[in-house]
Amino acid sequence: xxxxxxxxxxxxxxxxxxxxxxxxxxxxxxxxxxxxxxxxxxxxxxxxxxxxxxxxxxxxxxxxxxxxxxxxxxxxxxxxxxxxxxxxxxxxxxxxxxxxxxxxxxxxxxxxxxxxxxxxxxxxxxxxxxxxxxxxxxxxxxx
Numbered sequence: 001x002x003x004x005x006x007x008x009x010x011x012x013x014x015x016x017x018x019x020x021x022x023x024x025x026x027x028x029x030x031x032x033x034x035x036x037x038x039x040x041x042x043x044x045x046x047x048x049x050x051x052x053x054x055x056x057x058x059x060x061x062x063x064x065x066x067x068x069x070x071x072x073x074x075x076x077x078x079x080x081x082x083x084x085x086x087x088x089x090x091x092x093x094x095x096x097x098x099x100x101x102x103x104x105x106x107x108x109x110x111x112x113x114x115x116x117x118x119x120x121x122x123x124x125x126x127x128x129x130x131x132x133x134x135x136x137x138x139x140x141x142x143x
Contacts, residue, residue, distance in 0.1 A: 027139035028067060029091040034083035034132040041128035042084070048128075049087075052112065052121055057089065059107045065100070067092055083132045 037045045049071065060066045072086040091097055105115075112118050 022143070024140040024142050027141050029094055029097065030137045030139060031089045031091070031134065032137060033087045033134045035085045035087065036082070036130045036132050037084045038128050038130070045085070045125070045128050048121070048125060049085075053087070056107060056111045059111050060104070063103070063107060065096075065103045065107065066090060067096075081132075085129075 035045075057066065057069045061068065066089050068090040070086075070088045070090075072088070074082070074084055074086070077084075108115070108118050112121065
């Protein structure tokens with residue numbers, strides 16, 4: 001009888017996961033930052049992304065730290081507080097994010113020249129943009 005109760009409890013605990021898997025398959029993890037660029041600073045920000053962020057992300061991709069990345073330019077504005085650019089970084093799964101800080105620092109040091117150069121870049125960017133949100137999402141594939 002105890003075994004039967006144990007089985008019922010186990011099934012009840014697993015039921016939400018089983019129903020969720022009925023509809024989709026889990027995919028990669030995405031870190032998405034939504035960024036608002038300050039007025040008249042779009043050219044400067046895109047130049048900064050092209051010169052600093054792209055080489056850094058390409059190095060992380062080459063090292064296998066990330067799978068891919070995408071940059072989106074929003075074509076419509078719903079309000080003055082809306083975002084302008086989205087930067088999305090793709091990771092294979094949650095486990096790929098283990099030790100991410102150390103891997104990121106190694107790539108940063110190789111491409112940007114170290115922590116101080118990275119901090120200076122961050123300070124310059126703070127003058128021309130604002131991060132609206134930074135979200136971690138899992139891509140799913142509907143069955």
